[in-house]
Amino acid sequence: GENVEQHPSTLSVQEGDSAVIKCTYSDSASNYFPWYKQELGKRPQLIIDIRSNVGEKKDQRIAVTLNKTAKHFSLHITETQPEDSAVYFCAAGDSGGGADGLTFGKGTHLIIQP
């Protein structure tokens, strides 16, 4: 089955700086790579996703890059703000038009220092 490794487990950055979270996956059949954000005590929510036919995707201050050859993908957050503090999960799966069982990384606790 799929195995997703996520680093770092904790990341502390100054407000306004950039944050980068990295993930690797093992199954070359995976073609769908979403990122979820979970605020304290809340449910995980999708913030951005990318498919294997795309190398990069951007949405305002967040961007995701994918290297299929190396089997790794990353989340980039620029101009970080206090509300970016949360746990971020990457995931990988074979999404044949739906959400087959995604395998999640163990999460990165992002702390934005004022």
Add this chain to the structure above:
Amino acid sequence: DAGVIQSPRHEVTEMGQEVTLRCKLISGHNSLFWYRQTMMRGLELLIYFNNNVPIDDSGMPEDRFSAKMPNASFSTLKIQPSEPRDSAVYFCASSFAGTNTGELFFGEGSRLTVL
């Protein structure tokens, strides 16, 4: 739509008791997932259904765990008998396996504590 609805939100029980967690899908969704979240293991997929049919239950820890989907909008996850190591937050999520988005919509979670 109110989103994915889970109950109970919190449950405290004693070892050996039966626990039943409930989930109502978003109307129109046809895929249902049960995840377990702990600090040590993160988000683990326990089982998922497509159109009420269990597709992959390889994540179910052992025979004490069972899940059902008696109709298109409702699912239960049962633990019998419960053990302290089952303490976790259990999330239900749904999606529509007919679009190209793959987005999972999570419920608020059920926090289970087994004493």
